[in-house]
Amino acid sequence: MSNSMPKNPRVALFVTCLVDLFRPSVGFASVKLLEDAGCDLDVPMCQTCCGQPAWNSGDRADTRDLAEAVIRNFEDYDYIVAPSGSCAGMLKKHYPEVFKGDELWESRVERFSEKVYELTSFLVDVMKVEKVDAVLKADITYHDSCAGLRELGIQEQPRKLVSSIKGVTMTEMKNSDVCCGFGGTFAVKYSEISNSIVTTKTGHIKETSAKMLLAGDLGCLLNMAGKLRRENSNIEVRHVAEVLAGMVDNAPIGQRTPKGGGR
Amino acid sequence: MVEITSPEFKANARLAMGDGQLQQALGHVRTNFINKRAEAKANLDEFDELRDSATAIKDHVLEHLDLYLEKYEEKVIASGGHVHWAATADDACKQILDICRSVGAKSVTKGKSMISEEIALNDALSAAGIEPVETDLGEYIIQLRGEHPSHIIAPAVHLNMDQVRDDFIKHHTHLPADRPLNEPETLLREARAILREKFLNADVGITGANFLIAETGTSVIVTNEGNGDLTQTLPKIHIVIASIEKIVPTLEDMSQIVRVLARSATGQDMSVYTTLSTGPRREDDPDGPEEYHVVLLDNGRSSMLGTEFQDMLRCIRCGACMNHCPVYHAIGGHAYGWVYPGPMGAVLSPSLIGVDKAGHLPNASTFCGRCEDVCPMHIPLPKMMRHWREREFEKHLSPMTQRASIRGWAWVAKRPFLYRMMASASARFLWLLGGVNHRIKSLPFAWGWTRHRDMPAPEGSTFMSQWRERQARDAGDL
Numbered sequence: 001m002s003n004s005m006p007k008n009p010r011v012a013l014f015v016t017c018l019v020d021l022f023r024p025s026v027g028f029a030s031v032k033l034l035e036d037a038g039c040d041l042d043v044p045m046c047q048t049c050c051g052q053p054a055w056n057s058g059d060r061a062d063t064r065d066l067a068e069a070v071i072r073n074f075e076d077y078d079y080i081v082a083p084s085g086s087c088a089g090m091l092k093k094h095y096p097e098v099f100k101g102d103e104l105w106e107s108r109v110e111r112f113s114e115k116v117y118e119l120t121s122f123l124v125d126v127m128k129v130e131k132v133d134a135v136l137k138a139d140i141t142y143h144d145s146c147a148g149l150r151e152l153g154i155q156e157q158p159r160k161l162v163s164s165i166k167g168v169t170m171t172e173m174k175n176s177d178v179c180c181g182f183g184g185t186f187a188v189k190y191s192e193i194s195n196s197i198v199t200t201k202t203g204h205i206k207e208t209s210a211k212m213l214l215a216g217d218l219g220c221l222l223n224m225a226g227k228l229r230r231e232n233s234n235i236e237v238r239h240v241a242e243v244l245a246g247m248v249d250n251a252p253i254g255q256r257t258p259k260g261g262g263r
Numbered sequence: 264m265v266e267i268t269s270p271e272f273k274a275n276a277r278l279a280m281g282d283g284q285l286q287q288a289l290g291h292v293r294t295n296f297i298n299k300r301a302e303a304k305a306n307l308d309e310f311d312e313l314r315d316s317a318t319a320i321k322d323h324v325l326e327h328l329d330l331y332l333e334k335y336e337e338k339v340i341a342s343g344g345h346v347h348w349a350a351t352a353d354d355a356c357k358q359i360l361d362i363c364r365s366v367g368a369k370s371v372t373k374g375k376s377m378i379s380e381e382i383a384l385n386d387a388l389s390a391a392g393i394e395p396v397e398t399d400l401g402e403y404i405i406q407l408r409g410e411h412p413s414h415i416i417a418p419a420v421h422l423n424m425d426q427v428r429d430d431f432i433k434h435h436t437h438l439p440a441d442r443p444l445n446e447p448e449t450l451l452r453e454a455r456a457i458l459r460e461k462f463l464n465a466d467v468g469i470t471g472a473n474f475l476i477a478e479t480g481t482s483v484i485v486t487n488e489g490n491g492d493l494t495q496t497l498p499k500i501h502i503v504i505a506s507i508e509k510i511v512p513t514l515e516d517m518s519q520i521v522r523v524l525a526r527s528a529t530g531q532d533m534s535v536y537t538t539l540s541t542g543p544r545r546e547d548d549p550d551g552p553e554e555y556h557v558v559l560l561d562n563g564r565s566s567m568l569g570t571e572f573q574d575m576l577r578c579i580r581c582g583a584c585m586n587h588c589p590v591y592h593a594i595g596g597h598a599y600g601w602v603y604p605g606p607m608g609a610v611l612s613p614s615l616i617g618v619d620k621a622g623h624l625p626n627a628s629t630f631c632g633r634c635e636d637v638c639p640m641h642i643p644l645p646k647m648m649r650h651w652r653e654r655e656f657e658k659h660l661s662p663m664t665q666r667a668s669i670r671g672w673a674w675v676a677k678r679p680f681l682y683r684m685m686a687s688a689s690a691r692f693l694w695l696l697g698g699v700n701h702r703i704k705s706l707p708f709a710w711g712w713t714r715h716r717d718m719p720a721p722e723g724s725t726f727m728s729q730w731r732e733r734q735a736r737d738a739g740d741l
């Protein structure tokens with residue numbers, strides 16, 4: 001697929017269950033970014049979740065059922081894009097593992113997985129987007145979510161796009177590539193350890209001059225935002241897609257709507 | 264066996280996180296080890312290629328382990344040594360005690376060895392009236408304190424200088440209590456002076472092995488203090504205690520792997536000493552032991568061969584995985600509750616002591632993947648932790664509530680229409696709870712979450728329902 005890219009590829013948005021439930025605006029920001037980049041976008045209505053919670057809990061059978069449904073619903077598109085490194089990683093890197101040894105499915109899964117991308121890497125690496133039109137006066141720091149970083153190699157792409165926003169300053173935090181302690185069900189099952197890890201993370205965030213924290217994964221964002229709020233910090237937390245799409249009039253994650261409905 | 268407290272992992276972790284001294288000591292792991300490894304990696308262009316070839320060497324060995332073990336045994340015997348096969352920890356202790364008793368040993372010096380911890384050798388020796396003397400500084404310190412290592416290469420990393428100084432003053436009572444002991448060097452000097460005596464009096468020296476070389480029957484230790492050399496050359500008998508997967512085919516293979524070992528561990532190009540020993544003292548050797556024994560421990564490893572856990576046997580115990588682990592950084596090594604901490608322990612311990620006891624360990628990971636990223640042997644640690652979770656799930660070892668909630672959630676997720684409805688209801692409900700501040704301070708069913716942080720509230724309706732409305736609107740506009 002990547003060798004002969006159609007000019008307006010048919011792209012399916014994999015919304016992810018967290019965006020669906022917690023932050024639809026990330027979904028709409030993704031739609032805007034993909035359409036602006038020239039994609040023929042669709043949102044398959046049968047989607048629910050990629051199955052990662054089951055997969056990471058050792059529940060192979062349920063993972064497999066959910067993965068089959070995702071593949072059936074998405075495999076006919078040119079690309080499948082998710083605003084999450086973690087879910088894209090699941091579809092791209094873990095699905096082949098889920099179906100390993102099943103000859104009927106292996107090559108089908110492989111064809112599917114090749115077409116899966118995380119949002120910012122799809123924009124930069126596939127659609128060759130160099131910059132976005134957004135304007136935002138903000139001092140921003142960026143957290144690299146683990147799955148995106150280590151499974152998909154996403155590090156430069158979001159930074160490149162964010163830096164292209166007019167008015168933005170990027171300030172790197174210490175250890176931006178270290179886990180925020182979310183880890184899905186880990187945050188609840190081992191909540192005290194998770195708390196210790198996220199406390200270190202928010203410490204590093206607060207050490208910067210940044211007034212806004214971005215990341216590409218809603219799970220991590222909910223965790224860091226939740227901790228920052230508990231610590232009474234007023235650092236704004238948003239998904240990177242929101243600022244790239246210039247959609248920042250709504251309330252930041254876990255915060256009141258900015259006065260006057262935004263900037 | 265060392266007392267296993269892994270089932271109390273959560274309580275152990277809580278204590279560790281509340282321990283100010285420990286938290287301060289862990290700073291060394293959180294920064295120094297990481298920076299030094301990064302520097303070492305940056306300074307060696309072929310670092311990643313070396314990792315690949317080191318991995319390939321071990322993979323090859325594991326495919327032909329029986330063959331190389333036989334070859335190794337042959338060579339040890341040919342060089343005048345003895346090989347003892349130990350299926351279990353108890354077997355290994357017994358064999359070592361027999362050797363010690365054969366010379367009426369009273370005192371045994373020891374180089375650093377995690378296998379010795381695994382088989383609880385010091386307890387066995389003490390129970391038999393033989394004094395074990397740890398000669399690695401870190402090991403010496405924790406032996407004084409009656410503790411176990413909290414890290415596989417830095418056993419006393421959980422301690423601060425002040426604690427060590429107090430221990431020395433408390434235990435080395437023959438020295439003036441007001442002597443200056445403020446520098447690491449003075450502590451080292453004092454320990455050395457005491458150990459010198461012990462080295463000279465020891466009847467048997469026991470070391471571990473980082474590698475066993477099949478083509479020559481050689482055992483290799485890499486150390487930084489030189490204590491291992493004295494341990495193995497001064498006494499009449501040298502016993503090597505090593506697990507079966509330490510085998511490599513040739514000297515050349517060993518020198519390849521050594522190049523990634525110290526770099527991954529401490530960031531050194533090489534450790535200060537790389538000591539090879541082959542058999543007992545020969546006639547024209549200036550020194551060396553009269554007898555040379557190797558105790559080869561299986562203790563559950565051969566049953567990992569051919570399973571999804573085989574890759575774990577590539578481990579060279581460099582410690583990089585724990586040095587880079589956010590969970591280890593938070594809680595240190597003792598909380599894991601058995602010999603091997605950190606990510607490598609989370610995979611290995613369930614194999615060796617049973618997943619029923621060590622079940623927490625592979626679960627207590629965020630799967631951030633940093634361990635796999637830095638592991639010189641490319642061991643897919645998160646994947647193997649997930650395999651353990653699968654086993655627990657299959658065997659119904661995971662907690663009931665957890666199982667039920669995952670299964671229930673999956674049942675709904677497989678029914679998109681129902682899922683939509685429930686997601687919409689939850690989005691609305693949580694949004695209401697969030698109020699004007701858009702955050703929830705306390706949620707009974709997500710207590711673990713809201714105890715420590717707020718739960719950001721959803722925006723009110725789901726993406727899918729808003730999308731459907733938008734589609735309908737757009738269609739209406741046409």
Ligand code: SF4
Pocket residue numbers: 527577578579580581582583584585607634637638639640641642
């Ligand atoms: S698992 Fe890898 S990183 Fe961890 S100790 Fe073993 S070789 Fe080193």
